[in-house]
Amino acid sequence: MHYKRKALVTDRVFSLVVNSFLFISLVIVLYPLLYIVSCSFSEPQAVMAKKVWLFPVNFDLVSYKAVFTNKQIGTGYMNSLYYMVTGTVMSVLLTMLLAYPLSRKEFYGRSVVTKLILFTMLFTGGTIPLYLVVRNLGIYDSRWAIILPNAITVWNVIIARTFLQENISDELYEAAEIDGCSDIRFLVSFVFPLSGAIVAVLALFYAVGQWNKYFDALLYLQKQALYPLQIVLRNILIINRNTPSMTVDVEAAIRAQGLSETIRYAVIVVASVPLLVIYPFVQRFFVKGVMIGSVKG
Amino acid sequence: MKNALNQPRQLSLGRKMGRHWQFYVIVALPMLYFIIFKYVPMYGVLLAFKRYRVSQGIWNSPWVGLYQFEKFFKNPSSLKIMFNTFSLSMYALVSSIPLAVILAIALNETGSKVWRKSVQMVTYAPYFISTVVMVAILMQFLDPALGLFNAIRASFGKDSMNFMGEAHLFKHIYVWSALWQNTGYNAIIYLAALTGINPELYEAAKVDGVNKFQKIWYVDLPSIKNTIVIMFIMNMGFVMSLGFEKAFLMQNPLNLQSAEIMSTYVYKMGLINSDFSYSTAIDVVNSIINIVLILTFNHIAKTKNKEGGLW
Numbered sequence: 001m002h003y004k005r006k007a008l009v010t011d012r013v014f015s016l017v018v019n020s021f022l023f024i025s026l027v028i029v030l031y032p033l034l035y036i037v038s039c040s041f042s043e044p045q046a047v048m049a050k051k052v053w054l055f056p057v058n059f060d061l062v063s064y065k066a067v068f069t070n071k072q073i074g075t076g077y078m079n080s081l082y083y084m085v086t087g088t089v090m091s092v093l094l095t096m097l098l099a100y101p102l103s104r105k106e107f108y109g110r111s112v113v114t115k116l117i118l119f120t121m122l123f124t125g126g127t128i129p130l131y132l133v134v135r136n137l138g139i140y141d142s143r144w145a146i147i148l149p150n151a152i153t154v155w156n157v158i159i160a161r162t163f164l165q166e167n168i169s170d171e172l173y174e175a176a177e178i179d180g181c182s183d184i185r186f187l188v189s190f191v192f193p194l195s196g197a198i199v200a201v202l203a204l205f206y207a208v209g210q211w212n213k214y215f216d217a218l219l220y221l222q223k224q225a226l227y228p229l230q231i232v233l234r235n236i237l238i239i240n241r242n243t244p245s246m247t248v249d250v251e252a253a254i255r256a257q258g259l260s261e262t263i264r265y266a267v268i269v270v271a272s273v274p275l276l277v278i279y280p281f282v283q284r285f286f287v288k289g290v291m292i293g294s295v296k297g
Numbered sequence: 298m299k300n301a302l303n304q305p306r307q308l309s310l311g312r313k314m315g316r317h318w319q320f321y322v323i324v325a326l327p328m329l330y331f332i333i334f335k336y337v338p339m340y341g342v343l344l345a346f347k348r349y350r351v352s353q354g355i356w357n358s359p360w361v362g363l364y365q366f367e368k369f370f371k372n373p374s375s376l377k378i379m380f381n382t383f384s385l386s387m388y389a390l391v392s393s394i395p396l397a398v399i400l401a402i403a404l405n406e407t408g409s410k411v412w413r414k415s416v417q418m419v420t421y422a423p424y425f426i427s428t429v430v431m432v433a434i435l436m437q438f439l440d441p442a443l444g445l446f447n448a449i450r451a452s453f454g455k456d457s458m459n460f461m462g463e464a465h466l467f468k469h470i471y472v473w474s475a476l477w478q479n480t481g482y483n484a485i486i487y488l489a490a491l492t493g494i495n496p497e498l499y500e501a502a503k504v505d506g507v508n509k510f511q512k513i514w515y516v517d518l519p520s521i522k523n524t525i526v527i528m529f530i531m532n533m534g535f536v537m538s539l540g541f542e543k544a545f546l547m548q549n550p551l552n553l554q555s556a557e558i559m560s561t562y563v564y565k566m567g568l569i570n571s572d573f574s575y576s577t578a579i580d581v582v583n584s585i586i587n588i589v590l591i592l593t594f595n596h597i598a599k600t601k602n603k604e605g606g607l608w
Contacts, residue, residue: 010509010510014406014509014510015407015408018407019407021399022403022404022407025420026415026419026420029477029481032434032445032477035445036434050443094326095327097324098324098328100323101320104320107317108310108320116331120331120335122588122591123339123584124338125338125342126341126576126577126584127560127563127564127568128341128344128568128580129339129340129342129344129577130338130341131567132341132355132573133333137333151330152330152331183319183323184323187323212427212428214429214542215541219568230428230429233427233429233430233433237429237430237432238429238432238433238546261437267433271427272425272427272430275425279425280418283418283421286485291489
């Protein structure tokens with residue numbers, strides 16, 4: 001009896017520890033996000049006066065007006081959408097084309113191919129040799145330079161191969177083969193229709209990667225008209241941070257600075273909204289992808 | 298046709314390949330990608346042993362042996378750069394895994410499903426913020442005049458501080474912001490491993506009368522040990538290549554002495570100074586350290602535990 005009571009006490013302490021930890025984690029992650037959103041909706045002067053702590057102060061949409069009328073952000077958005085859609089379609093297709101033969105033991109030479117692609121995970125030519133290849137191919141400073149050089153991620157190939165091995169049965173393949181179904185036909189008529197889940201996972205991984213990428217654009221693009229959103233953001237949010245104000249009038253300078261502060265918060269919100277809005281819907285696919293990926297081999 | 302299916306082992310090499318020739322058509326395009334964008338650049342590694350002249354191309358540029366490597370190792374800042382890279386990665390690695398494991402265990406242990414889902418969803422969200430935006434958020438929050446952190450400091454009567462300009466703070470800012478952003482995402486895999494634990498183990502533990510702390514120590518942690526080791530080794534593979542994008546954005550003249558890492562140095566030497574050969578040589582050094590690290594840790598994991606290695 002005494003022992004049981006003791007166990008009850010430790011279990012209560014335990015659940016207190018667990019739930020406080022979760023609560024603290026929640027607050028630490030959530031508060032900065034709320035703060036950013038609140039600042040973006042606040043009056044610039046209120047942000048300057050550091051009056052914003054949790055909720056917007058003197059609700060104001062002036063920063064959003066400035067963001068939505070900014071041409072660079074508009075073009076960046078459209079370019080990023082383009083890179084995301086075309087890049088994702090191409091990457092998913094190439095990944096599936098590689099993963100399907102690798103998932104079939106009838107594919108003679110699959111261990112050689114597997115080793116060849118795994119080797120590229122361990123050793124790469126590096127930044128400059130790849131840069132030279134891109135230049136020599138004549139795709140430098142074109143949209144292809146954003147889409148092609150990193151089209152396939154080896155890790156995603158492994159995830160897709162593992163999924164296909166587990167979800168497309170040997171019996172199905174053999175039955176189709178006996179009925180005279182060719183390997184290409186099997187890919188089109190069986191593999192793709194049965195791979196909705198993995199195609200969704202791959203599409204998500206590639207789409208998120210493509211949307212957030214900025215370094216390839218920094219390396220391979222010079223034309224401003226081709227800049228993806230992340231490069232535009234980098235220019236607005238990071239490089240132009242400490243540009244001294246040209247205004248002589250101190251009052252006006254402070255007001256302008258206040259606006260530039262809230263504009264930055266608004267830019268952060270606008271740039272993050274697309275992924276943050278869709279992610280609750282795609283979360284389960286993400287979890288699935290990570291879990292397939294964790295299967296050893 | 299049917300006979301052939303019954304005796305697949307007696308087929309000659311040519312027939313084995315011939316019967317499934319379409320596989321080769323299917324992989325042709327992806328393999329072309331690997332050849333052009335992965336294997337051709339490996340040929341470019343020759344640059345590290347040459348003095349590259351654009352007019353002469355890679356092959357015809359003069360050989361200089363190990364000159365570029367000597368240049369790197371004789372440079373007094375090289376050691377500092379290697380140290381920065383290594384310490385930053387190790388710091389990130391040893392802090393991210395335990396925190397993710399703790400979060401996963403806490404999520405697994407809490408009673409309410411709604412509560413668990415909410416915490417998971419919120420802690421997961423920052424993963425979707427891009428690197429550029431993430432660094433911008435850091436700069437907003439740590440701004441000497443207007444940042445939230447200095448506003449909090451001010452409310453305790455402390456002077457404002459230029460966090461991003463303090464070299465010794467760079468790695469803490471880098472790592473702790475990464476923890477903020479990725480812990481929720483990193484926890485998924487351990488949470489998945491925890492939910493996969495055989496319920497009989499819990500029954501047995503209950504019979505033995507363990508409390509919940511003991512249950513975690515004797516059942517949960519040993520059960521997910523292999524997952525932890527695999528994640529550790531996999532991350533080891535990225536130790537030296539880690540974080541170019543974020544470190545590069547966070548750099549400024551004031552923090553550069555601790556913010557300069559191998560990949561940012563490669564970029565600056567190669568594409569800003571146009572010293573292609575030198576830059577490639579540094580990349581090679583980086584790759585070698587990386588490979589040695591991953592092979593070493595995989596070996597250690599395997600000797601400790603047969604199932605523990607990545608391969």
